[in-house]
Amino acid sequence: MRSVKAALVQMRVTEDKERNLRSASDAVRRAADAGAQVVCLPEMFVCPYERHAFLAAREARGGRIWSALAQMAAGSRVVLVGGSFPEAAEGRLYNTCFVFDAAGRQIARHRKVHLFDIDIAGGQRFRESDTFSPGADLTVFDTPLGRFGVVICFDIRFPELMQLMALYGAEAVFVPASFNMTTGPAHWQLLFRARALDAQIFLLGCSAARDARSRYVAYGHSLAISPWGTVLAELGAQPETLLVTLDLDEALRTRAQIPVMAGARRTDLYELRWQRGENLKKPRG
Numbered sequence: 001m002r003s004v005k006a007a008l009v010q011m012r013v014t015e016d017k018e019r020n021l022r023s024a025s026d027a028v029r030r031a032a033d034a035g036a037q038v039v040c041l042p043e044m045f046v047c048p049y050e051r052h053a054f055l056a057a058r059e060a061r062g063g064r065i066w067s068a069l070a071q072m073a074a075g076s077r078v079v080l081v082g083g084s085f086p087e088a089a090e091g092r093l094y095n096t097c098f099v100f101d102a103a104g105r106q107i108a109r110h111r112k113v114h115l116f117d118i119d120i121a122g123g124q125r126f127r128e129s130d131t132f133s134p135g136a137d138l139t140v141f142d143t144p145l146g147r148f149g150v151v152i153c154f155d156i157r158f159p160e161l162m163q164l165m166a167l168y169g170a171e172a173v174f175v176p177a178s179f180n181m182t183t184g185p186a187h188w189q190l191l192f193r194a195r196a197l198d199a200q201i202f203l204l205g206c207s208a209a210r211d212a213r214s215r216y217v218a219y220g221h222s223l224a225i226s227p228w229g230t231v232l233a234e235l236g237a238q239p240e241t242l243l244v245t246l247d248l249d250e251a252l253r254t255r256a257q258i259p260v261m262a263g264a265r266r267t268d269l270y271e272l273r274w275q276r277g278e279n280l281k282k283p284r285g
């Protein structure tokens with residue numbers, strides 16, 4: 001069995017960037033001490049989920065946040081899916097996740113592809129595109145533990161993205177996230193289970209802990225779903241770290257038994273294709 005121990009850090013996010021970095025670093029260290037090999041942080045783990053906070057916390061690659069993440073990975077000897085932070089680049093801002101190997105080297109970068117613009121009558125309203133530009137990459141990366149993918153929060157609503165990552169060999173996809181109190185109770189678990197089944201992969205969603213005093217209230221409920229659609233573990237709303245062991249061969253077993261992602265697709269009738277595939281590893285057929 002090719003097993004991987006993963007940790008999802010559902011941390012409390014405050015206005016204080018340095019305090020958030022310390023909380024993240026302590027949690028990564030504790031997760032590594034508990035045996036985690038890959039650790040994921042939440043979307044925007046350095047600042048509250050609000051436009052003014054995004055602007056105040058923005059930094060370039062190589063800055064304080066990026067360097068702190070690299071140190072966390074190297075110091076704890078884990079693969080680190082570094083949540084996300086407002087990345088300043090090319091005169092724009094992106095909602096970006098950097099991934100580091102256990103030596104602290106950057107091995108992937110995902111800029112959120114689908115920006116969170118919703119307007120629900122009597123419920124949550126948000127316009128992420130007022131602040132951020134969208135990314136344009138499908139992010140699949142190799143580690144000594146297996147081939148993984150990363151998307152950010154609202155990206156989970158787009159089944160094509162997860163299926164494409166599965167075609168490009170991802171066995172587990174990490175999702176730094178921050179759902180809210182309108183769509184969280186209604187859609188969070190359902191979306192993760194649906195996407196895990198669509199793509200026949202492990203899906204791991206890592207949210208910030210809920211803070212009822214903040215303007216944007218995160219749902220919490222970080223969770224891990226198997227390629228069979230089973231909820232392996234799910235947290236509540238409080239700060240806590242979820243530890244879960246993934247049997248990566250389950251993705252292959254599931255595909256062999258129900259060949260949705262392995263042979264049964266009618267590619268003579270329809271096609272699933274990443275338009276900018278030149279930088280990606282070969283798809284699995």
Ligand SMILES: NC(=O)CCC(=O)C(=O)O
Pocket residue numbers: 043116152153154155157177178179180183184187
């Ligand atoms: N931060 C986000 O992208 C939130 C996505 C969300 O809440 C949703 O319903 O989708």
